[in-house]
Amino acid sequence: MEELYDQYKALLFTLAYQLTGSAADAEDAVQDVFVKAYDVHPERLAEPKAYLCKMVTNHCLNQLKSARKKREIYVGPWLPEPIRTPEEDTIETTVVRFDLLSYAMLVLLERLTPTERAIFVLREALGFDYSEIADLIGKREANCRKLMSRAKNKMGVSENESVRADGDEKEWISRFLMSLEHGNIDHLLSLLTEDVTFIADGGGKAQAYKRPIQTRDHVASVLLDGFQTIQGKFHFEPAPLNGEIGFVIRSGDEILAAICIQLRHGKLARMYAVRNPDKLARV
Structure with missing residues (x-):
């Protein structure tokens, strides 16, 4: 389990941070998943990447549903939690190698429902196939494709050449x-x-x-x-x-x-x- 943690903690943090917009919640999600994974039978971890991503996704989807209620009474606009990205090789520098973790993209992700957000992140940031995404979130592949198209329309991604800062x-x-x-x-x-x-x-x-x-x-x-x-x-x-x-x-x-x-x-x-x-x- 220690080897799995070292191998997948950066990937799972990336996924959880994009799903929640909170570094603190992402760290909690990863820790919670590995605590639960200790009790999982080894046969169920035959494909650890998919299984652990599914656990993190389910954890974050449940968290997002409750978080949305809290945000309804949040004072003023709600923005994602920014993270400093130092030069040394840390979990943060691994995370931001993905273009979709730019702060502007995190803000756009707030327009989506929890399920749309999960599909978009799994597909665009982590490169999962639609068949894999369907297994991860328990929906049909055709539905995942439709939700992905809806997510892109909500975010206006097709009309934005880039949401990253351009220039010096x-x-x-x-x-x-x-x-x-x-x-x-x-x-x-x-x-x-x-x-x-x-x-x-x-x-x-x-x-x-x-x-x-x-x-x-x-x-x-x-x-x-x-x-x-x-x-x-x-x-x-x-x-x-x-x-x-x-x-x-x-x-x-x-x-x-x-x-x-x-x-x-x-x-x-x-x-x-x-x-x-x-x-x-x-x-």
């Missing part, structure tokens, strides 16, 4: 922070798309906007006002988040926010600010 994010962030520091509204506006959206998640535990901020002028105004309020009090620094460059806001050793960005043709299309302290443990 670190250089862009440098120019972005400089425009805020100097209060240069014209330069800031030039870095934003017309339909830019800013979403903040405070979860009722940290100050954050309770609704998405949209349009270039509105977002620019909010960002400038916010920066001027906290300038000199906190430290801004680039940080590798979910395999891309974002930045964090610090007060001493304490991280107050993690900012994930999505660029489109060199301009900011989406900005996600995670302020809920419960979601900053892995940042």
